[in-house]
Amino acid sequence: MTQARGYAAHDAQSALVPFQFERREPGPHDVRIDILYCGICHSDLHQARNHWSNSLYPMVPGHEIVGRVAAVGAHVKKFKVGDLAGVGCMVDSCRHCAACDADLEQYCAEGATWTYNSTERDSAQLTFGGYSDHIVVEERFVVSVPENLDLKAVAPLLCAGITTYSPLRHVNVQSGQKVGVIGLGGLGHMGVKFAKAMGAHVVMITTSPEKGKDAKRLGADEILVSRDPVAMAQHAGSFDFLLDTIPVGHDVNPYLGLLKLDGKMGLVGALTPLEPIVGGNLIFGRKSLFGSGIGGMVETQEMLDFCGKHNIVSDVEVIDMRNVNQAYERMEKNDVRYRFVIDMATL
């Protein structure tokens, strides 16, 4: 075992504090990464504070991890010491179910092993995330990071990036299609960038007109203020696909009205109950609502390669490790454009 340093939550109420713990030595298939940056996902806050009633403490959050490979096991093929590498939401899965066989480890029938707030498959040992100096992960769950990107702004791609990239690919977004991105936050701002890079006509759909200017800077072709009934009526029945990044329960019915025949809406943010859906809003126009969670490891690599090719990164605000609790407070007020990233050199 190796001594590791990080920040941890010890219960739902208290602030995160410095924490010392142990990581395993790299096994034959493991990669040890010295962490350079770790993004702060909204789910870090939810889990640190036990909002989902499933928190395991002590908890070292963080699943948007980038760094340099510091050591590799004897059988590791994809990485060598010094490579840039990333780790996202998962560090293991059963590897033999239909989902794992289909490279969709996030839907592992036995449950994926999450990067934190989870236990190792072979023990009751808690997993500890990226708010730490290093991490040891089996190579299947480590991705290569293109060298041409701004590294600090790459970190959020490991969760916010793949969460929005995967459903856009799942519905096969094509050049010339009209795609709406609902909600402009950590997820939504990535959705705009990806949909634009895939060639779509991108409409940022938001409750806040003041977000419009920023959305255009990110690549949106149009802004649609969802509180404006006239504008909503003008766009009725015109969208091929809607990416819904709203992180809490909400009313999807007005958005379903924006879809054209056979239009699809992908839900990626809201895990909790939605307002009642009117059946006729799906039936008239054969519309569909589906859910999508992060992405498998092969697709996560594909997403990073896409980002390298199209020079896509997140918009980030870099903070020192000791300011993580203030960052959480600001996130609760939506006061971040669009993702906090911890500079791990400040640990």
Add this chain to the structure above:
Amino acid sequence: MTQARGYAAHDAQSALVPFQFERREPGPHDVRIDILYCGICHSDLHQARNHWSNSLYPMVPGHEIVGRVAAVGAHVKKFKVGDLAGVGCMVDSCRHCAACDADLEQYCAEGATWTYNSTERDSAQLTFGGYSDHIVVEERFVVSVPENLDLKAVAPLLCAGITTYSPLRHVNVQSGQKVGVIGLGGLGHMGVKFAKAMGAHVVMITTSPEKGKDAKRLGADEILVSRDPVAMAQHAGSFDFLLDTIPVGHDVNPYLGLLKLDGKMGLVGALTPLEPIVGGNLIFGRKSLFGSGIGGMVETQEMLDFCGKHNIVSDVEVIDMRNVNQAYERMEKNDVRYRFVIDMATL
């Protein structure tokens, strides 16, 4: 104009009574059908009683129509006098929108002209449905009925049949797939027959264990009682597709739990609000919920041909025209297995 006889509702409260009205003479592209049988759809009752607040009176209900061609216009190509023919829920559409061009006239951007409780496209003339001695319809909206089927039991195929056939085809149900049909009524009993004929392993999902025996007679391989939590848990994550025929708002969350990775659930019965859907139930497993309404005319013909090939008809109880009001009362108590059909010779 030609004099026609039928039964009509004159307001939301009163019983249906005999009614005389006029039909147009067949135009160059029209087919006149002498009606032999007309099925009673649950939506007939909803509309006769103005449950959807959109009823136009006087109303001659009925959109599950079969009969013999009695006259054809000069340019009619598909039909000749004496042919068996059927009419379903639509008698016209704009014919130039994307939906119509894709043979999905039911989703016509300008709104289809419904067989009753609608107005003709070129006038404010009400359309009158199949509880009548004859009907005149443009040939695009008339289908050929295979001669080998029991005609009285064909009538419900024009609505209940296509409503269930279309979503099963839309998701491309294959031999060996596991398909669940939720709700055993006019729609559900057709769903079981079609899914079985398509080669699926069919599970009838019902709240009523006593319906089990009948479901097996209809072709179900298994019965799953949705109120039995142990049985529901045994089937969790195992279905490729669920056809949800429940005609009122309900909780789809327990059913979403039955779907496997990438499983789909097709909603065909409930036009009204569903209970709140938990976002995570879609996100974990990339599941989708879509709606589907009847089917286009090309697919309706395909469905009837499929029925002719596989000898599929509805299970019906034939009634005299004068007993239509009693039939409505029994439908309200779900006392029909599984569709009333009016013998129009009794008009």
